[in-house]
Amino acid sequence: MLTILIVDDDPHIRELLRFYLQRDGYKTIEAGDGKEALDILEEEKIHLALVDIMMPHVNGYELCKDIRSYYDIPVMMITAKGEITDKEMAYDAGTDDYIVKPFEPKEVLFRIKALLRRFQMINEDKIHIGHIVINRHNYEVEIGNKAMVLPLKEFELLAQLANYPNRLFTREQLIDLVWGHDFTGSDRTVDVHIKRLRERFSSEEHGFTIKTVRGLGYKLEQTK
Structure with a gap:
């Protein structure tokens, strides 16, 4: 599971981001200022940082420079500072993206997905489920000593469900995650x-099933 660090001195913003990120399957860790964030980065494996600018102790610009110097992870600044000079300073500090408050949580989510794709973090692991291995490096499904190549959207849909077994996804969430917000x-x-x-995978042979939750969506369950 990918871990996102939320750095903001406003607890309400942290709570809002935590809710949407966790609902979308991310693990979150929170920091109230830049100094606390640096301590967390030393101890935890972080895949992406959401950073406010105006914070005590270490501001967002300084934090971004430190992250860029010592960690190879994407940074997205989420701030009330919307002037072009503020954005210029943020990008000079090394941010990869910039969103002005108030923001639409859904936009934050699809921008996060784009950043993770750019940094190739979504595809860094093999997913073991039932009797198969979903290899996100080469887009193959490994079944014993054989490899199966699926159409791209089928592969991405299977990988999304298998990466979060037993978690319910609505059709709208799957459209956003697999086909993109502009579908x-x-x-x-x-x-x-x-x-x-x-039709391709059976619970008896492959050890998992995709269940329909009537009126809600789908979830993948391991059976063996």
Whole structure:
């Protein structure tokens, strides 16, 4: 599971971001200022940092410079400072993205996904589920000594569900995570791809099943 560090001296902002990030399957760690964030970075494996600018002890610019100097992770600044000079200073400090408060949580989520893709963190691990291994490096599903290549969206949908076994995803969440926020088709596209995955994988042979939660969405459960 990917871990996101939320650095903001406003507890309400931290709570809001925590809610949406955890709902989307991320682990979160919080810091109330830049100094606390640096201590956390020394102790924890962090995959992405969300950083406010105006904070006590160590401000967001300084924190971003330190992260860029010592850690190879993406940084997104989320701040009330919206002037072009503020943005210039942020990018000079090394931020990878910049969002002005008030923000739309959904936009934060899809920007995070884009940053993680750019840093190749979403695809860094193999996912073991049931009797298969989903290899996100080469987009293959390994079954024993054999490799299966799926159509791209089927692969990404299977990987998304398998990475969070027993977690319910709505169709809307799966559309955002697999097809992207700008997808213009029907959410029934998800149903079609789920049907194809069920035809390819059986609980008896492959050790997992994709269950429908009526009126809500889908979840993957390991059976063996």
